[in-house]
Amino acid sequence: MHKVTLNIAGKDLVLETGRIAKQANGSVFAQYAGSAVLATVCSTSESVEGMDYVPLTVDYNERYYAAGKIPGGFIKRESRPKDKEILVSRLIDRPMRPLFEKSFGREIQLIPTTLSTDQVNPQDILAIIASSAAVHISDIPFNGPVAGVRVCQIDGQLVVNPTFEQIEKSTLEIVVAGTKDGITMVEGGAKEVSEELMLEALDKAHAVIKEFCALQDKLREIAGKEKLPLTSPSYSLENADAIRSAAYPRLEKACFISGKHERREGIKTVKTDLAAQYAAQLEDEKQKKLFDGLFEDMQYQILRTSILNNGKRVDGRGLEDIRNIACEVDILQRTHGSALFTRGETQALCVTTLGTVFDEQIFDDIDGDKRENFMLHYNFPPYSVGEVGRTGTGRREIGHGQLALRSLKAMVPSKEEFPYTVRVVSEIMESNGSSSMASVCGGTLAMLNAGVPMKKPVAGIAMGLITEGDGSPGCKFAVLSDILGEEDHLGDMDFKVAGTQDGITGFQMDIKIAGVSHEIMKKSLEQAKRGRMHILSIMNQCVSKPAENISEFAPKIVSFRIDIDKIGALIGPGGKNVKALCEQYSVKINTEDDGTVTIFGKNSKDAENAKAAVMGIASDPEIDRIYNGTVKRIMDFGAFVEILPGKEGLVHISKLSRQRIAQVTDVLKEGQQIPVKLLEIDKQGRLNLSYIDAIEGNDSK
DSSP states (O other): OEEEEEEETTEEEEEEESSSOTTSSEEEEEEETTEEEEEEEEEOSSOOTTOOSOOEEEOOEEOGGGGTOOOOSSOOSOOSOOHHHHHHHHHHHHHHGGGSOGGGOSOEEEEEEEEEOOSSSOSHHHHHHHHHHHHHHSSSOOSOOOEEEEEEEETTEEEESOOHHHHHTOSEEEEEEEETTEEEEEEEEEEEEOHHHHHHHHHHHHHHHHHHHHHHHHHHHHHOOOOOOOOOOSOOOTTHHHHHHHHHHHHHHHTTOSSHHHHHHHHHHHHHHHHHHTTTGGGSHHHHHHHHHHHHHHHHHHHHHHHHHHOOOTTSOOTTOOOOEEEEEOOSSSSSEEEEEEETTEEEEEEEEEEOGGGOEEEOSTTOOEEESEEEEEEOOGGGGTOOOOOSOOHHHHHHHHHHHHHHHTTSOOTTTSOSEEEEEEEEEEOSSOHHHHHHHHHHHHHHHTTOOOSSOOEEEEEEEEEESSSOTTOEEEEEESOOHHHHHHSSEEEEEEEETTEEEEEEEEESSSOOOHHHHHHHHHHHHHHHHHHHHHHHHHOOSOOSSOOTTSOEEEEEEOOGGGHHHHHOGGGHHHHHHHHHHTEEEEEOTTSEEEEEESSHHHHHHHHHHHHHHHSOOOTTOEEEEEEEEEETTEEEEEEETTEEEEEEGGGSOSSOOSOGGGTOOTTOEEEEEEEEEOTTOOEEEEEHHHHTTOOOO
């Protein structure tokens, strides 16, 4: 067994190998305080020559026993991955995937498992470090290590690896991953922080990442295996120079045709013509794969050269130009709020639905149970890119939806300010460029259209990067605003920034090169801010403030507080009282321990009537106050009248009229509504009432 240790924030980070899961290619058991993650990596035994991608699978999973819990529901076994597990898998996959060699040619499976959690320290950072360490010490070729770190701003100070409690109080939370040479991934959200603070947080994160990478290097020195060989192709493309000479000039024109599908067809035509010319050669599958690779390389070179040398992009825009934007609201008549956001060839139809507390999302996981009253779900159907494919929710949909949710969440009002559950669904109608940022813009418009009192509108933009070299300080580079799909695929960076006019609320970055310099990051953030302001200005022309009234089809909610000691009276024995109110007024009533009562009705009248009834139960009778009571029982000596729910008083026969009457029934009947005045509350708490007509001197008949 081999072990290395590093003290972080007063606690030891321990990486251990050689004791658990020894048959895997690599295995590391990582511990930090009361949390522990086991990461294992395996590869297939046979390599495939000429593979043009990295067949990597990352399956992060959490065991409920790690927190001393049994899974809720009918199935008491961990089953399909939860959204959180998928999101952490993506955090691990994204910084590591570019560091594997395609020429290794073997399937790689990485399985990080949380085995213990103290519910104080997040496990995702530990999982990133353990996963990288497992690959680093294994025999699988890897240009790592990588490490991850979480940085939060709390009370104006940047804190590294905060606890769950500290994260809740933070105004900035980012997860940063990278190598000792630079940052390669960022994921996070904030409450309108400045670009300068974001840069400061990234610099602080990288300093800690270097320490984590050094710890993994130390473990490899004492426990690392010899790396397996890469698979060098034993063949090359025949007639490569002739094919390049014939295709390159034509591709230079085709790559700059306006329109995504027109451009694709132009490139396809060139490729088809050359494939027909060399048809006999391309009957060999290996030659066909190299032929496809050559065309990919030529497009890569053409695009990058044009941008770096001429500042010209594939659709003719300049580096900072943003495609035409169109915003529409009230697209759908029966939904609570809807908007259509179109930016170039990217389009998102966003729909907002308002619900009640009973519609909140309930999370049952090892971090503890919690509820959320804001949800955003993202759908990416195959028709959005003009293709045939399966529909469903995959890792991409969950990841993009989480980014859009994080970007908007800080500007969604609290439950106290707006007692509705808010769900936004983004349906991607077209895609060529960032659809997650279109979801942020469309989501803002749809919520404002639904009457959600957002603190400020939020917009998002996707940035790209083209570098000459490795992105190191002093290299030639170009930052692109509002990137297309081709620029994302062939570029060096996918960098998404969302925020308001006053600061950043969402942030995501993936880099395909070794890292980016401070200079590049600074320019990217400044350019993204200018783009964000431009998009916000167009959105504000469409709608800049929430609708005055929510949809007539949305539930009506009334929220108020009563004394805590009145909650029991409201609920009643076995919930009898509150159930009766719900049935009487056709509403739902929710009570909380702090005395907050929320009433959900189909219309305002039912909700307000139910509120009056609740306030009656929660109120104490006041002497000299006039009540509209209901005659409950008639006796020989008077009538018992209910003035508040569950509170009755006696109107003596002598208080029914200024004149003498023979029988109570001469004046009243059961069920009758009458105005009464509370005269006194005797020592035994009994209520003595008087019929208001008798006080005013009118005869009651």
